[in-house]
Amino acid sequence: YRLILVAGARPNFMKIAPLMHVLRNHQKIKPYLVHTGQHYDEKMSDLFFRQLDIPEPDINLEVGSASHAVQTALIMERFEKVCLNVKPHMVMVVGDVNSTAACTLVAAKLHIPTAHYEAGLRSRDRSMPEEINRLVTDAISDYFFTTSVDADENLINEGIPQKKIYMMGNLMIDSLYEHLKKAESLNHAIQTLDGKKTVQLDKTLPDGGYGIMTFHRPSNVDEPETLAKLVNGWGTISKDVPLLFPIHPRTVKNLKKFGLYDILASYDSIYLTEPVGYLEFIYFIRHSAFALTDSGGIQEETTALNIPCLTIRPSTERPVTIWEGSNKLITVDDIEKEVRLILKGKGKTGKTPKFWDGQTARRIVDILEDIFYV
Ligand code: UD1
């Protein structure tokens, strides 16, 4: 059975890695890995393939960056050719990026059964491009692999039959548990962007006494006023606690465009770096006091590691990280207050959602076997 697996952007790689590992020597299911090329920088893509031990993609569509419509259209055009050549028995997509929705649309029109891992998540905020991708993907997928029960409920409310929904747990947490030990042994140094400081992993930042930050949501970083307020908030809190900030390409571009980069760089206790590798990042989360972020995946990783997470967003598609985990939604105005609470010892929970146990890929492949063999 030929199974096309699609990955395009950074958060997809840690989701496909455990599936590729379980399928590596599978007798009957042969994965065919398609990289759309949505992310292409060494530090947004190749580095993850190496660190997560993902085999070279069978094909890279090399679509690169463009507007939503152009990027989606380019993925569709190129992916259609792949499907016609490979004639897969199923296409499996993960997450909620443009590559996810584009490839599902192509497969559905070619009558190829499609499976969506991370189905059913809903922020109910349609100004997020990811929410549109989630809605489109789930409207036309055939099989739904979910990470938590709220996602099952969302799908059922949208009319998806229960028998097509499989609550499997979280592939990101498979990757996390698989790589933590290796990450723990890291002790090399990372250079800051200005080249003036080095961050030695096991020495520079106080263990349990710094914040790890990432920001890249258009709603936070695409408008000059919003981004300026964030820069100010980060600067203020950095006077109390050092912050490590590996900057996403979208964010660095906008900081420079809006004339905010030099202000951010002037704060002594904010360590600005390029995006860091997966192993480095999970090391940094594990040893931090808290994460300050707008990332989807980091809300989940912090929950699994019981590290307090402050998410600067009005909503989340991952509410289980709030109900059961260590995540909290806040506004930019609350940063100072919330960080102080964490530094006083608040924000840990000790609960991990059901099936976030490192066995999700195995469960999914068991279901795929059932689907293919019956
Ligand atoms: C994309 C996803 C988002 C996900 C994020 C993870 C969509 C709509 N968005 O957002 O859901 O959370 O990835 O990181 O699919 N760029 C580079 N190098 C790269 C990739 C991008 O410099 O390797 C720059 C380009 O200037 C590009 C910008 O970043 O225009 C945005 O990239 P894009 O893939 O469109 O969206 P992300 O913000 O990365």
Ligand code: UDP
């Ligand atoms: N990540 C990383 N290096 C970084 C920032 C993030 O390895 O510099 C990892 C992080 O551990 C998580 C994933 O990237 O596994 C999250 O991706 P991202 O925040 O880009 O996307 P989102 O989850 O918001 O869609």
